Amino acid sequence: MLRLAFGLLAESSFRCKLIQVVSSDVKPVRSMCSWTVCAHHRQRNQLSNGLQHANVRRASHSTLDPAEVRKFQAMASKWWDLQGEFAALHSMNDLRVPFVRDNLLSIHGMQQEGKPLTGLRILDVGCGGGLLSEPLGRLGADVVGIDPVEDSVRIAELHSSHDPELGKKVRYQACTLEELAEEEAEGFHAIVASEVVEHLADLDVFASCCQQVLKPGGSLFITTINKTRLSYVFGIVAAEQLLKIVPSGTHDWEKFISPEDLERLLESVGFCVEAVKGMMYNPLTGAWSWQQSTPINYALHAIKRKEEPQPDRVCPENENLEEPGRGTSYS
Ligand SMILES: C[S@@+](CC[C@H](N)C(=O)[O-])C[C@H]1O[C@@H](n2cnc3c(N)ncnc32)[C@H](O)[C@@H]1O
Incomplete structure (x- = not known):
């Protein structure tokens, strides 16, 4: 019954959603410097990829959606x-x-x-209150958490200040990724962006700036929500309206992205996608828990x-890895 109710509710809302036009009232943030640095990738990729990842939002030139x-x-708070x-x-920390850490x-x-991550610098993009930054800092990494919401950054600072162990390992900054990219070219071994990309105005800027701030061979970890009917039913109708x-x-369902589109976008700016794993709440x-398939998270x-x-190069498997036997799998 519940499943049927979800289905009916979702079906009608889903149709309404599909005819909505995404409005683009986002104003540029004060700093666009990194965008110019990233622009040559974009230009080349547009030429080479045509409309390959047309589902990916573009043209606001900033990650920031007011x-x-x-x-x-x-x-x-x-x-x-x-x-x-x-x-x-x-x-979600139990999985992410x-x-x-293991990758x-x-x-x-x-x-x-x-402290196994000692010596690694990790950027937590969209860190919020530091829920993910803190455990990574406790594992020994030097974590920089950034978020455009200043109040969240203050909360994150306050919370981590209660643990003396974190004092030197985690620091926070209220800024966007494009602002940070101006100061931090190739400064990080890894980036985590957990439950963030579905809140951004422009994923091209995000991807290019991630490429810019990572060291060659560096890792980008993303968790997000797929753009499927099921993600509308469970991610929005059930999670927000019913439960x-x-x-x-x-x-906003329009902002979700499929793993295939995300992979195409990342590969167009110089990443190789190594693994995609389904998650279920x-x-x-x-x-x-981890899942075989990726219909929602x-x-x-x-x-x-x-x-x-x-432009035309296919990602070789495991190019940057010491460990053999891992390629992209939509499992
Ligand atoms: C769902 S929360 C996830 C927080 C954190 N990553 C976690 O998992 O605990 C999304 C976060 O993205 C941040 N955010 C929104 N727009 C952003 C942008 N343009 N750049 C970086 N972070 C952004 C929000 O302020 C919020 O803290």
Whole structure:
């Protein structure tokens, strides 16, 4: 019955959504410098890829969507409420922290013991209250968390200040990725952008700037929501309107992206996608689990190629990895 109700509800809303035109009222942020640096990739990729990733939003020239910023501004005091709006993000750490840790350990040939990520610089884009930055800092990484919502950054700073262990490992900055990219060319071993890309105005800018701030061979970890009917039913109708797991209006289905489109975009700016894994949230237990398929949530790991991207080149498997036997799998 519940499934049928979801289906009917979603079907009618889904049709309405499909005829909506995405408005582009986003104003440029004050700094566009990195955009000019990234522009040659974009120009070349547009020529070579044509409309290959036409589903990917473009043309705002900034990652910043003012409406999204206002949304997270209103929730900024709730980051560390374990039962509140961000409860599902807290429990997602059970999957995403090992996903980041284990991939980095295998790439860098490091050991599990002690603080295994010591010596690695990680950028947490859209860090919010620092839910992911903190555990990565405790694993020994030097983490920089950035978020355009200043109140979230203040909360993140305040929370991490309670743990003396984190003092020197995690620092936060209220800024956009494009602003940071101006100061930090090839400065990071890894970037995490968890549940962030579905809130951005322009994914081309995001992808190019990630490429810019990562060291060659560096890792990009993304978790996000697929653009499917199921993600509309469960990610928006069920999660926001019926079960109230997150506040109504948190997500816009138009901004979701399929793993295939995300992979095409990342490869066009010089990444090789190494792995895509499905994730599933159980609202009854509040726990996440890995899944074979990716109809709703997924995690992606991509590696920045060591040389400049070439238009017609197919990503060779494991080019940047020491470990054999891993290629992209939509599992
Ligand atoms: C769903 S929250 C995820 C927070 C954090 N990554 C986590 O998983 O705990 C999305 C975050 O993206 C941030 N955000 C929105 N627009 C952004 C942008 N243009 N650049 C970076 N972060 C942005 C929001 O302020 C918010 O903190």
